[in-house]
Structure formats: structure tokens, C-alpha cells
Amino acid sequence: MSAEERGHPGPGPIRVLAPEVASRIAAGEVIERPASVVKELVENALDAGAAAVEIEIEEGGAALMRVSDDGCGIAPSEVESAFLRHATSKLRSEHDLFTVRTLGFRGEALAAVSAAADVELTTRPAGEQGAVRARYRGGELASRGSAPSAPGTAVEVRGLFAQLPARRRFLRSPRAEARAVASVVTDYALCRPAVSFRLRVDGRQALHTPGTGEPRDAVTSVYGAQVASELLPASADRSLREPAPGREQPRCLVGGLVGPPSLHRGSRRYIHLVANGRTISSRALVHAVEEAYRALMPAGRHPVALIRVEVPPGQVDVNVHPRKAEVRFRHEQLVYATVSEAVRSALSGAPAPEAPWLDAPARADGPRPPRGREALASAQPASSLQLPPDLTGAPARPGAARSPLPSGKPVSGRAALPLGERLPALRPLGQFDRLYLVAEGPDGLYLVDQHAAHERVLYERVLTARERGRPERQALLEPVAVALAPDRAELVAELSSELEALGFELSELDGGAVLLRSVPAALGSRDPERSLVDYLDALDAEERLTGPDRALATLACRAAVMAGDRLAPEEQRALLQDLEAASEPQSCPHGRPTVVHLTREALDRSFRRPPQRR
Numbered sequence: 001m002s003a004e005e006r007g008h009p010g011p012g013p014i015r016v017l018a019p020e021v022a023s024r025i026a027a028g029e030v031i032e033r034p035a036s037v038v039k040e041l042v043e044n045a046l047d048a049g050a051a052a053v054e055i056e057i058e059e060g061g062a063a064l065m066r067v068s069d070d071g072c073g074i075a076p077s078e079v080e081s082a083f084l085r086h087a088t089s090k091l092r093s094e095h096d097l098f099t100v101r102t103l104g105f106r107g108e109a110l111a112a113v114s115a116a117a118d119v120e121l122t123t124r125p126a127g128e129q130g131a132v133r134a135r136y137r138g139g140e141l142a143s144r145g146s147a148p149s150a151p152g153t154a155v156e157v158r159g160l161f162a163q164l165p166a167r168r169r170f171l172r173s174p175r176a177e178a179r180a181v182a183s184v185v186t187d188y189a190l191c192r193p194a195v196s197f198r199l200r201v202d203g204r205q206a207l208h209t210p211g212t213g214e215p216r217d218a219v220t221s222v223y224g225a226q227v228a229s230e231l232l233p234a235s236a237d238r239s240l241r242e243p244a245p246g247r248e249q250p251r252c253l254v255g256g257l258v259g260p261p262s263l264h265r266g267s268r269r270y271i272h273l274v275a276n277g278r279t280i281s282s283r284a285l286v287h288a289v290e291e292a293y294r295a296l297m298p299a300g301r302h303p304v305a306l307i308r309v310e311v312p313p314g315q316v317d318v319n320v321h322p323r324k325a326e327v328r329f330r331h332e333q334l335v336y337a338t339v340s341e342a343v344r345s346a347l348s349g350a351p352a353p354e355a356p357w358l359d360a361p362a363r364a365d366g367p368r369p370p371r372g373r374e375a376l377a378s379a380q381p382a383s384s385l386q387l388p389p390d391l392t393g394a395p396a397r398p399g400a401a402r403s404p405l406p407s408g409k410p411v412s413g414r415a416a417l418p419l420g421e422r423l424p425a426l427r428p429l430g431q432f433d434r435l436y437l438v439a440e441g442p443d444g445l446y447l448v449d450q451h452a453a454h455e456r457v458l459y460e461r462v463l464t465a466r467e468r469g470r471p472e473r474q475a476l477l478e479p480v481a482v483a484l485a486p487d488r489a490e491l492v493a494e495l496s497s498e499l500e501a502l503g504f505e506l507s508e509l510d511g512g513a514v515l516l517r518s519v520p521a522a523l524g525s526r527d528p529e530r531s532l533v534d535y536l537d538a539l540d541a542e543e544r545l546t547g548p549d550r551a552l553a554t555l556a557c558r559a560a561v562m563a564g565d566r567l568a569p570e571e572q573r574a575l576l577q578d579l580e581a582a583s584e585p586q587s588c589p590h591g592r593p594t595v596v597h598l599t600r601e602a603l604d605r606s607f608r609r610p611p612q613r614r
């Protein structure tokens with residue numbers, strides 16, 4: 001079936017925007033890295049009414065990116081126009097800029113890509129006999145001819161930034177770039193479940209969605225059947241304005257799938273937002289989603305959610321970001337409230353009205369996902385040290401680890417432990433704010449950051465085990481297959497030997513899953529699947545370190561006690577003893593101090609006591 005038969009209007013004339021329109025377009029770098037090229041090409045394919053989009057990359061996209069679709073194609077006479085700056089078939093007047101229904105509208109992408117790389121475009125509208133193939137070098141047309149091809153468009157981009165060494169230097173490792181590409185494709189695969197996406201990374205299939213139109217099916221391809229089966233349908237609908245006679249009343253429709261509180265994750269990147277068919281990032285709407293989980297989830301944990309917001313095109317400005325990553329809603333607070341309401345009602349177990357454009361029928365097979373209170377009752381804290389706030393009696397403060405040292409009058413003599421110095425024997429006096437251990441030493445008081453200190457202790461222990469080639473592993477009774485999102489599977493491939501050296505025994509299965517046989521002993525084996533997923537999330541977020549150290553420091557950080565954890569006196573003593581035995585006790589693996597020392601002399605001075613003779 002051609003794009004036209006699926007209801008697409010077919011290729012339109014491509015015209016250069018009038019200067020006054022072009023000048024209103026949010027300026028900025030369109031092509032920043034391979035993932036931005038893939039995003040633009042995928043958006044073009046979707047605008048062309050594609051039912052299937054295939055993406056292939058090599059060497060993180062720097063060597064090759066190929067995006068092909070079965071969309072409407074470009075008319076032979078329009079091919080060159082498509083590469084002109086500000087040339088588009090999607091926008092005519094300035095007014096259109098306020099009612100954009102397509103993903104693209106600036107006419108900049110093909111021009112920008114062809115200026116940054118070698119491009120070969122092959123395109124054929126359904127009505128044409130054959131395809132046109134055009135090659136661009138350095139932004140100029142190098143050749144044009146015909147080629148055999150099925151209807152649709154394929155764009156091949158080679159040697160990104162090869163002629164622009166200054167920009168090429170900013171590219172990260174091929175694996176890191178591949179992960180960014182995978183994450184863009186994942187976002188769109190979830191955003192457009194009616195389209196089948198296939199992603200190949202260096203010849204390996206990283207993602208394949210079936211394109212059934214059911215978001216749950218897309219979620220299954222991305223996060224696995226287990227996660228998909230647990231998601232609850234969410235929906236809400238609010239009017240954006242007081243009803244007025246004779247005026248059309250704009251509405252905000254929200255639909256989607258959200259995880260029960262028990263399905264929590266260590267990062268916010270499992271919250272996917274879609275606005276009018278476009279993947280967006282929005283701190284406000286992420287907050288709106290999380291708001292609905294407040295008090296239902298352990299502190300510092302985040303839900304899995306796919307949320308789609310639909311407002312009339314005039315109610316949202318898509319022209320605020322050079323790479324179209326963000327949008328601005330005219331009634332942001334109302335949209336926020338509608339999103340929160342949709343999620344809240346899904347969690348409360350209220351029967352969600354089936355949102356026609358984004359929902360899946362209840363599955364006959366598989367267990368019924370727990371809902372509302374039931375789901376809450378089955379919510380397990382991730383570790384015994386991370387109780388949900390309502391069980392611990394005080395709100396845990398995820399920001400606590402980052403809060404500065406108590407301010408006030410500076411005490412001279414307050415110092416982190418000098419480099420290379422061992423800790424003296426310390427006697428614990430107690431725990432302050434569930435964050436700092438207060439201890440007495442031979443000369444004054446010692447304040448120890450419990451998380452940083454534990455990180456240091458674990459880091460050295462795991463390092464020693466790794467150097468001996470004998471990681472402390474916790475073997476699983478049965479190997480577990482763990483479904484990983486495509487970018488996480490990339491991360492595993494990138495760091496497989498380091499993960500192995502730390503105690504993760506795993507082998508790659510088809511379609512991004514891995515078979516897990518053991519986890520590092522430091523993580524415990526209570527929920528090995530979650531340990532791995534959380535660990536990978538933390539690893540992805542770890543930007544300060546690289547290489548084996550990054551994998552190791554992340555493990556130490558995941559396994560360490562957190563700010564907010566209450567430590568019993570024996571645990572305090574054990575931690576201090578371990579830190580005393582550490583070879584570099586003064587800082588955590590990231591370089592933050594673990595210990596602050598207040599000397600007796602400095603205390604005396606602060607209290608204006610005469611110097612003591614001892």
C-alpha cells in the first residue's frame with residue numbers, strides 16, 4: 001500500500017520560504033551529532049506517511065547512516081529543491097508557523113546534512129516508474145541519475161563532519177553515539193506505534209517494532225513483555241478555555257500507558273513524552289507525571305511512562321528549539337494538570353476510558369497487571385535501605401547528598417583529610433541528618449559522609465577483587481533473560497569486558513536482551529534484573545569518569561548506603577573501620593571528600609577558650 005493509499009496527500013511542491021518567514025525560525029545548530037541527523041531523517045520519513053522506517057548505522061553513525069522509508073517520495077522535479085536552505089513542502093506562510101501539523105517545517109535538515117557529510121538520496125513517488133538518485137558532496141549536487149527502487153525514499157549519509165575536523169572532534173565514542181541514535185529511534189518507535197521501526201547498528205538488529213498501532217506492542221519491543229504487561233492505561237481530557245458561544249473550544253487530550261508504582265527505575269529516561277505526535281523533552285511534564293507518584297514510590301526512583309498530549313496545533317509553539325526538542329504550550333498549567341490527572345486516575349485503579357488514539361485492549365493472555373492499591377501493596381522497595389517515605393516517617397531528600405556543608409561561621413581547622421593520610425581509629429558518636437557520621441578521634445571531631453565513605457570502601461574492595469581477576473559474584477539459581485532498551489543493550493556491548501570483570505556474567509541474546517547468570521556480590525541478588533537495569537541507568541548517567549573506572553565507580557555508588565539511610569550503631573562502627581583500612585580514605589571515587597576533621601584546637605578557638613596544654 002502506498003502512502004497515498006494510506007491517506008497521505010502525496011509529495012507536495014517544495015518552495016523556498018520567504019525571507020520574513022525564514023527569519024522567524026528558531027536559529028541554531030540543526031546537526032550536532034549523528035543522533036540529530038537520524039532524528040531529522042526519521043521525521044522526514046514520518047511526515048511522508050511512511051508505514052515502515054529502517055535505520056542503519058555504522059561506527060556510531062559517523063561512517064554511515066541510512067534511513068529508508070515507504071513514504072510518498074519526492075517528485076523528480078523537486079529533488080534539488082529539497083536540498084536548498086529553508087526549502088520545504090510543509091510550510092507556506094508565516095501563519096502556518098503557528099499551526100504546524102508536520103514534524104518538519106523549517107526546510108533546513110537536508111541542506112544542513114549535505115553541508116556536513118556526503119549524502120545520497122534515492123526517491124520515488126508511487127506514481128513514477130523509477131527512482132531518482134542524487135549525490136551531494138560538500139553541499140553541492142555531484143551527480144543525478146535514475147535507479148531502480150521501490151516507492152519511498154532512502155537517504156544515505158557518509159563521513160559526517162569528515163571535512164569539519166573541529167566538529168568531528170566533538171563526537172563521542174562510536175558506542176556512545178550509537179546509544180544516542182538508539183534513544184532517538186526508541187522515542188519515535190514509542191511515539192508512533194502504527195509505524196514499524198527497524199534499527200540496525202553495525203549489522204546487528206537493535207530494535208524492531210511491529211507497527212501494529214498498539215503502543216503496548218511498541219513498548220514490548222523496547223522494554224520487553226514483562227514491563228509492557230504491567231502498564232496501566234491513562235487518560236484525561238480537559239477544556240483549555242471557558243466555553244464561549246460560537247467559538248470552537250480547544251481541548252487537551254492526554255493518553256498513554258503508565259507503570260504501577262512497583263515498576264520503578266533509577267532514571268527519568270523511562271518517561272517518554274509525546275506532544276502532537278512529536279517526541280519532546282519537558283521538565284514540567286516529567287514533573288507532572290512524577291507528581292502523581294509522589295509518596296507511592298521510594299525516594300529517588302522514577303516511573304515508567306509513555307504519555308501522549310494532544311492539543312490543537314494553534315495551542316502549541318513548536319518553533320522554540322533549533323532541534324525541535326522542546327515545545328511551548330499556550331496553557332502550560334492546564335496541560336500539566338491534565339497529565340497529572342491522567343496518571344493519578346490510572347494509578348487509583350479508576351477505569352480509564354479507552355483513549356481511541358493511544359491504547360491497547362486488555363490482553364486475554366498473561367497475568368492481569370496489578371492496579372491501584374493492589375499495585376501499591378506489591379510495591380517492593382529496591383533495597384532494604386531504601387524505604388518509601390511513608391514508611392520511614394520522614395520524607396527522604398534525594399538532593400541531600402548534594403547539599404553543601406552546613407554553613408555558618410567558618411571554623412578554622414576544618415579540613416578534609418590530607419591526601420595520602422590514613423584515618424586514625426575513630427569512635428562513632430552518632431549519625432547526623434542520616435547523612436553524616438559524627439565520630440571522635442585522637443585529635444578532635446570527624447564528620448564522615450556516609451555515602452561517599454561507603455563508596456570509597458566498596459570501590460577499593462571491588463578493585464582489589466578485579467585486579468586479582470576474581471570478582472565477587474553472586475550466582476543466580478537460574479539464569480534470567482533481561483530485556484534491555486536498545487541504548488542499554490549498546491552500553492552492555494560497549495562495556496562487556498568491564499561488566500564481566502566486576503561480576504556481571506551475561507551473554508547477549510537476540511533483540512537486545514541479555515541472559516544474566518551472576519551479579520556483583522556487592523549488589524546482592526534479591527532482584528538481579530533490577531540490579532542490572534538500575535546499574536546500567538546509573539552507568540549511563542555517570543559522565544565524570546570513563547573506561548573501567550566508570551564501571552567500577554558506578555558499581556560502588558549503586559551498592560553504597562545512601563544519604564537518608566539510617567545506620568545502626570554497629571553499621572556506623574563497621575563503616576568507620578572499613579574506611580580506616582582504606583588506602584585512600586580521603587575521597588570517594590569521584591573525588592568528593594569523605595571526611596571533614598575539626599581539630600580540638602580549632603574548636604577551642606571557636607569557643608574562645610584559652611589554648612589547652614595536653
Ligand code: ADP
Nearest residue numbers: 044048073082088089104105106107109110153
Ligand atoms: P522540512 O522537513 O523542514 O521540510 P527538510 O530539509 O528535512 O525540511 O526536507 C525538505 C523537503 O524534502 C521536505 O519538505 C519534503 O518535501 C522533502 N523530503 C525530505 N525527506 C523526505 C522523505 N523521506 N520523503 C518524502 N519527502 C521528503
Ligand code: MG
Nearest residue numbers: 040044104109
Ligand atoms: Mg525535515
